[in-house]
Amino acid sequence: MDAKQYANLIDKELQEMPLYVFYYTQQPNLSVTTIYQYxxxxxxxxxxxxxxxxxxxxxxxxxxxxxxxxxxxKLETLKHLQASQVQMFLKELSIKQNKQSTRDSKKTINRTINALRSLFHYLTVTADLNDGEPYFYRNVMLKIPLIKGVKESISYRNAKFSPMLYTGEKKRKWIDFIENEYEHTISTRRRSSFLFNKERDLAIISLLLGSGIRVSELTRLNLKDVNLRDRSIIVLRKGDKKDAPLIADWAMPYLENYLKIRKQRYQPDKSEQALFLTKYAGKAKRIATNTVECFVSKYSTAFPDGNRTTPHKLRHSLGTELYDKSKDVMVVATQLGHTGISATDQYIQQTEVEKQRIQLDKTK
Incomplete structure (x- = not known):
């Protein structure tokens, strides 16, 4: 979903919330996706x-x-809430079936805990609408620990997710499949829609694989954010931090091909400056993240030599390939916009698997 869609959903939720929750959502450090989920x-x-x-x-x-x-x-209800009552709520989440006929996982319950922690921290520390004081001081959520889950090693995570990565020859074959073969595997009706968006979809997938940006960063891009001469883009990272990641040379032709047909194909209003567009009800508008997620899944599922993947795994694909070529964690961290180098450990481990295999085989 794009920011406007999230804003509409947030407005709908806030209509049924107390005023203190509305004030909570006005904090500048919360993204629209976080606000809606919370x-x-x-x-x-x-x-x-x-x-x-x-x-x-x-x-x-x-x-x-x-x-x-x-x-x-009432605030009094939250002020006097008992830890045992919160624990009872969390216990019910773990044993009762939700709307999807499943039970909330430990990860989902921890998200619930984090959401409540954030609200109670605001009510007891951050808020200053009560003559400069917070609403109250007793924070029951300080007594509620996160649920400890099954820990996964980096090796295990890489083994689980490596089929979803698209690097090297697999990446090239996938893009060639989308460009030259995919249209022959679908019906005439679906082919018409595919051909209309073909240049756009190839440009998006190439940009995800060739820059490592997040799908949310991609859908927020405007025309002015693209620098074809320097082969770079201006993106808004987490925490509203501006960054200028580079684009791999091989991805540039796909982006340029899309830019050539963007105006004539989608016919946007002059005021529409979104880089990537979609046509809905005859009107061009900014593409949504779920649209990108859907066609990345669709093309990767159809690819005979691949596996279903996601835009986030395409970001991991670049991180893995970039470390494999550079052996420099700072290169990876800078390209992907990481604030530290610890997040690059997964890419280091991924590229070391083959080296580990060679050494292991020497034990025969």
């Missing part, structure tokens, strides 16, 4: 507060919150 967590937590008896042994004594709607959840 609001959905608050919705189900507030629902639970209104539906759950405050005394399990005496269910007729009323619920934890007597509010008629989530919008009416």
């Amino acid at each position: 609001l959905t967590e608050y919705r189900r937590f507030f629902n639970w507060l209104r539906e759950t008896p405050k005394d399990i042994e005496n269910p007729n004594a009323g619920s934890i919150s007597d509010a008629k709607s989530n919008k009416e959840i």
Whole structure:
């Protein structure tokens, strides 16, 4: 989804939230995706507060919150919440089936905990709407630890995700498949849509593989952010940090081919400056992240010599290939916009697998 779609969903959620939650969302360090995800967590937590008896042994004594709607959840309810009540809520998440007929995983429950921690930190520390003071000082979430999950080694993660990486010859064959063969594997109706977006899709996949930017960074790109002469782009990283990653030479022709047909093919309004466009109801607009995720999955699933992948795994593909060629963690960290070098460990391990195999075979 693009920022406008998230904004609409956030507005809808906030209409059913207390005013203090609205003030929480106005903090400058929260991205729109984080705000929306956290609001959905608050919705189900507030629902639970209104539906759950405050005394399990005496269910007729009323619920934890007597509010008629989530919008009416009082600060006093959160102020006096007991750690045992929060733990009961989290326990129910782990044993009850959700709307997808599954149970929340440890990772999902930890996301819930982090969302509640963020809200309670705001209410007890950051907020200053109460004559310069926070709303209250007792933070029950300080007593709630994250759930410890099964740890995975870097070797295990790489073995699990390496089929989803597209590097070297596999990368070249995949792009050639999309460019020259994919249209012959689909119906006439689907072929028309594919051919309309072919140059755009090739440019996007090449840019993901040739620059390592995140899909959210890609969909936010405007025309002015592309520097064809320097083969670089201006992106807005996490934390609203501007960066200028380079684009691999091999990817440039695909981007240039798309730019040649962008205006005539999509016919955007003069005010529409988004780099990558989609045509919806006859009108050109900025492409959404889920659109990119869908066609990356579609093309990789159709590729006979590959596996289904995601835009994020294309980012990992570049990180792996870049370290393999450079053996320099700073090169990888700089290209991918990492604030430190610890995040590059996975790429180091990935490129060392073949070396490990050679040494192991010497033990015969």
